[in-house]
Amino acid sequence: MRTSWADSVSNSAAEIAISDKNSLRRPTRSTYVPPHLRSGSISDLSGPVSGTNGGSRWTGSDGGGTKPELRRQGQGNSYATAGRDAAAGGGGRNNRSGGWDRREREVNPFGNDDKIDDIKQNFSEQENSGINFDAYEDIPVEVSGENVPPPVNTFAEIDLGEILNQNIRRCKYVKPTPIQRHAIPIALAGKDLMACAQTGSGKTAAFCFPIISGIMREPYAQRSHVGRTVYPLGLILSPTRELSCQIHDEAKKFSYQTGVKVVVAYGGAPINQQLRELERGVDILVATPGRLVDLLERARVSLQAVRYLALDEADRMLDMGFEPQIRKIVEQMNMPNRGVRQTMLFSATFPREIQRLASDFLSNHIFLAVGRVGSSTDLIVQRVEYVLESDKRSHLMDLLHAQRENGNHGKVIRDYSVSLTLQLALTLVFVETKKGADSLEHWLCMNGFPSTTIHGDRTQQERELALRSFKSGKTPILVATDVAARGLDIPHVAHVVNFDLPNDIDDYVHRIGRTGRAGKTGLATAFFNESNLSLARPLAELMQEASQEVPAWLTHYASRAPYGGNKNRRSGGRFGGSDFRREESIGKNLDYYSGGNSGNAYGGLVDFSGGYAPGVTSAWD
Numbered sequence: 149m150r151t152s153w154a155d156s157v158s159n160s161a162a163e164i165a166i167s168d169k170n171s172l173r174r175p176t177r178s179t180y181v182p183p184h185l186r187s188g189s190i191s192d193l194s195g196p197v198s199g200t201n202g203g204s205r206w207t208g209s210d211g212g213g214t215k216p217e218l219r220r221q222g223q224g225n226s227y228a229t230a231g232r233d234a235a236a237g238g239g240g241r242n243n244r245s246g247g248w249d250r251r252e253r254e255v256n257p258f259g260n261d262d263k264i265d266d267i268k269q270n271f272s273e274q275e276n277s278g279i280n281f282d283a284y285e286d287i288p289v290e291v292s293g294e295n296v297p298p299p300v301n302t303f304a305e306i307d308l309g310e311i312l313n314q315n316i317r318r319c320k321y322v323k324p325t326p327i328q329r330h331a332i333p334i335a336l337a338g339k340d341l342m343a344c345a346q347t348g349s350g351k352t353a354a355f356c357f358p359i360i361s362g363i364m365r366e367p368y369a370q371r372s373h374v375g376r377t378v379y380p381l382g383l384i385l386s387p388t389r390e391l392s393c394q395i396h397d398e399a400k401k402f403s404y405q406t407g408v409k410v411v412v413a414y415g416g417a418p419i420n421q422q423l424r425e426l427e428r429g430v431d432i433l434v435a436t437p438g439r440l441v442d443l444l445e446r447a448r449v450s451l452q453a454v455r456y457l458a459l460d461e462a463d464r465m466l467d468m469g470f471e472p473q474i475r476k477i478v479e480q481m482n483m484p485n486r487g488v489r490q491t492m493l494f495s496a497t498f499p500r501e502i503q504r505l506a507s508d509f510l511s512n513h514i515f516l517a518v519g520r521v522g523s524s525t526d527l528i529v530q531r532v533e534y535v536l537e538s539d540k541r542s543h544l545m546d547l548l549h550a551q552r553e554n555g556n557h558g559k560v561i562r563d564y565s566v567s568l569t570l571q572l573a574l575t576l577v578f579v580e581t582k583k584g585a586d587s588l589e590h591w592l593c594m595n596g597f598p599s600t601t602i603h604g605d606r607t608q609q610e611r612e613l614a615l616r617s618f619k620s621g622k623t624p625i626l627v628a629t630d631v632a633a634r635g636l637d638i639p640h641v642a643h644v645v646n647f648d649l650p651n652d653i654d655d656y657v658h659r660i661g662r663t664g665r666a667g668k669t670g671l672a673t674a675f676f677n678e679s680n681l682s683l684a685r686p687l688a689e690l691m692q693e694a695s696q697e698v699p700a701w702l703t704h705y706a707s708r709a710p711y712g713g714n715k716n717r718r719s720g721g722r723f724g725g726s727d728f729r730r731e732e733s734i735g736k737n738l739d740y741y742s743g744g745n746s747g748n749a750y751g752g753l754v755d756f757s758g759g760y761a762p763g764v765t766s767a768w769d
């Protein structure tokens with residue numbers, strides 16, 4: 149098992165934290181002037197995405213603790229001066245003409261963790277605090293597309309601006325994760341991006357940072373309101389309500405004191421409350437597709453000003469269930485065309501067919517695959533046990549009793565090193581049906597294991613309550629359908645049990661990815677029987693790729709089984725980690741993506757990890 153970089157980060161964060169409560173004070177007020185306070189016309193809402201291509205628009209952003217002089221290129225007017233003017237109530241639309249008042253008190257999303265001494269420390273100082281990122285040095289990376297910007301090694305190298313850098317430090321992110329190292333420079337260069345990276349590897353920040361930073365640089369004054377319609381500049385779509393809420397919470401932390409306003413809209417919650425929130429202003433709207441369509445049809449949101457579109461869990465968003473809604477949102481609702489807006493698609497899995505479909509929404513995009521895509525991380529110990537349908541409950545009970553007898557469940561996971569984690573080890577149990585979830589939860593509770601459940605038949609209030617109760621450890625077992633399979637970042641999930649295995653190996657990848665996140669370790673147990681035969685082969689291959697022990701009986705089933713588990717994978721089971729354009733060009737004997745680009749060292753198929761030269765097949769081919 150690899151040393152966990154995230155555990156190291158947690159430790160180092162604890163080390164650098166200054167315990168003296170007296171040292172807590174609010175950081176100095178931002179000197180950033182939000183888009184609507186800057187001079188400039190809103191007339192050109194249909195113009196190309198700007199402010200992202202070419203060189204930095206920030207000066208003095210050194211990643212250190214000093215206040216940068218935030219001066220927009222080509223303008224004599226410094227942001228700092230304008231900010232003071234705005235704060236003094238002079239000029240700007242926030243108190244005059246229909247904009248919103250950004251001076252309203254912003255709740256500190258970091259709460260008591262907002263220790264100024266941590267924040268002041270710059271990234272390079274933090275890097276000296278013994279964090280070991282070696283485990284990620286040899287991670288395979290595949291990039292294809294034209295003029296790919298090189299990756300960075302530190303946040304200080306990225307030109308995000310000092311306020312955003314401060315928030316990154318507040319999040320205790322010491323160093324960018326591999327997907328962040330590669331994706332952020334690409335996104336900051338204004339490129340469309342299809343990015344694949346393993347579960348729990350920091351994709352949320354990888355698309356949030358460039359969007360927030362881009363909006364902070366927007367040269368246009370934003371048309372905040374026309375009547376009751378709002379015009380977000382950034383739109384982030386995700387498949388589930390809970391995930392949208394989570395992205396919203398994260399984005400609020402990243403955008404704290406930047407003046408960039410993030411609002412969430414999702415179904416199942418009272419729309420009036422969300423409308424009121426929208427009326428107070430929105431730069432970035434995080435939404436589920438259904439609720440967004442509702443808002444668009446009510447003309448309460450217009451997508452006309454959208455500069456940045458991100459789809460999280462993009463393969464899910466573009467599969468048969470969601471695709472018509474996404475197509476409607478992107479193609480029929482006044483959103484600027486591809487090439488005009490910047491589009492970023494992120495997921496841990498990206499089947500080839502979905503990649504092909506996704507290219508309808510992208511313009512000359514860069515394909516980025518970090519890690520063994522569509523694969524699980526080897527930080528998750530995977531076990532598969534043969535369990536007859538009729539024995540599943542008693543088998544689960546045995547597992548839970550064994551965990552309990554271990555004293556603290558943390559022992560299940562070998563290198564858990566954060567003391568809190570040792571007290572709190574949560575178990576997430578996936579089942580196939582909503583009824584099955586309720587019934588199993590009831591049975592577990594009856595047998596002395598406090599549990600709760602999350603699925604589509606529960607009200608949103610019940611779902612949120614269940615999640616809170618699980619996170620807090622009050623009910624340390626959550627029985628869930630696939631509604632909890634994607635994206636949710638729940639700390640201390642030590643064990644994922646696939647009580648019922650899914651039909652699709654990608655769903656398995658996402659489910660087990662609820663543990664072993666951000667470099668931490670985790671355990672995943674699957675109950676397999678004759679009803680899962682179609683999954684035998686992809687499961688065996690996945691486990692093998694992740695250096696897991698594959699039981700002999702599973703290998704036997706795999707050798708007999710037809711290739712199943714994912715309609716979109718190519719045979720051989722190499723998990724969709726390659727750019728489909730490249731595969732197709734190779735199929736046609738074209739060398740389109742290897743070295744055909746002019747004048748850029750990073751064009752074509754690029755390997756930043758030292759493994760493959762341009763044009764040479766990658767680890768996934």
Ligand SMILES: Nc1ncnc2c1ncn2[C@@H]1O[C@H](COP(=O)(O)OP(=O)(O)OP(=O)(O)O)[C@@H](O)[C@H]1O
Pocket residue numbers: 154157320321322323324325328345346347348349350351352353495496634635636637661665666
């Ligand atoms: N640079 C970083 N340093 C330390 N922790 C980080 C960093 N970036 C992100 N994290 C943390 O890693 C965890 C996982 O991040 P995130 O939820 O974005 O993963 P993901 O790749 O989107 O996962 P999934 O595929 O399951 O959606 C989060 O708790 C996040 O705060």
